[in-house]
Amino acid sequence: MSIDVCVVGGGPAGMFAAITAAQSGASVLLLEKNGRLGKKLLITGKGRCNVTNDCNAEQVLQNTPRNGKFLYSAMTAYPPEQVKSFFQKAGCSLKTERGNRVFPESDRSQSVLDALQRQLKESGVMVRTGRVKSIQTNETGVIGVSTAEQTFSCKKVILATGGASYPATGSTGDGYRIARDLGHTIVEPQGSLVPLETAGNDCQSMQGLALRNVGVKLLNPKGKAVYKDFGEMLFTHFGVSGPTILSASAHIGKGDGWKLVIDLKPALDEAKLDDRILRDLEQYQNRSMENALTDLLPRSMIPVILNRIGVDGDLQANSFTKQNRRALVEQLKAFTVEIIGKRPVSEAIITSGGVKVGEIDPGTMASKKVPGLYFAGEIIDCDAYTGGFNLQIAWATGYAAGKAVTLQREK
Secondary structure (H helix, E strand, C coil), rough: CCEEEEECCCHHHHHHHHHHHHHHCCCEEEECCCCCCCCCHHHHHHHHCEEEECCCHHHHHCCECCCCHHHHHHHCCCCCHHHHHHHHHHHEEEEHHHHHHHCCCCCHCCCCCCCCHHHHHHHHCCEEEECEEEEEEEEEEEEEEEEECCCEECEEEEEECCCCCCCCCCCCCCHHHHHCCCCCCCCEEEEEEEEEEEEEHHHHHCCCCCEEEEEEEEECCCEEEEEEEEEEEECCCCCCEHHHHHHHHHHCCCCCCEEEEECCCCCCCCCHHHHHHHHHHHHCCEEHHHHHHCCCHHHHHHHHHHHHHHCCCCHHHCCCCHHHHHHHHHHHEEEEEEEEECCCCHHHHHHEEEEEHHCCCCCCCCECCCCEEECCCHHEEEEEECCEEEEEEEEHHHHHHHHHHHHHHHH
């Protein structure tokens, strides 16, 4: 079979690239190794799919800590506003929630996938199941794509195989091998937007406790704050997770000594917090400290805090000293935990690493090493915070690659 463009990978970037190329007049084959398209897309946003963020291109780049500048051309050419318009026209109504996060009105990621599949069909994209083994080239560039079963002749290939996170959805890093075989440098993949493991047992003893409206600060081994956030987090059997933690994880580098400092009461300064504690102690003066702090803290956190300040939970509230109060305020404003590592890349929402951006044309996503080869989505060494930014990167790079293959074809 001979076609104009072969897209490898049926995730968000691959589907969008295929639709864009086909709508521009190319004959397009989309190859996906899973039995269905968009398997990983269905689990994003806890099954609701955070499609994009309702902001401008510049704000997307500000929320892309790794190689955001590389995305400038693609993001300005296809910003969130156009992504929203695409899905609305494709029959997927959208809504905007806290943090400018855009979701389908149905609250179902299936609605997003349905819209993409309708567009694939209407655009005439051929979809086949097959695991790509290699991309065939000669001295002029790309000439085809080979699966275990057959070879498809084409002069353009868009590689959109994703990263290495959630391997059960098909993101097993195949694209890294294919790109490396063609001479590309692969920046070592690691988890980004990934839960964190913590030292000791404090976090683990609060497993299942979710906190809202807390301040989170990440300190590097030198004690410098490299990231600050405000929002939700979760204590787990291994440490910490939740939106603020996932975004913080994108800033953790190699080496030991990384710490999280959590402000449990960001709305109160130390003086007001001390006044609040005093009122509780007076109101519950005949209770034990373990029971006197229930208005101030979740019950599972009280033993942890008291242990940290060296106070027995059975101590009566009217015996709680000024020094104890001082220590309590300090703990509530700066609950510090030591990070001992990230969870495995297989548990990451997004992968950091991939094809080195210096080897890709930022305007077209074309390989600088192999004529006719293009990249889109998570396989590229770019990643962003939570909030719809990573899917926005998928749409924008998919659009750039899909447009570029047809522009080149017209020439």
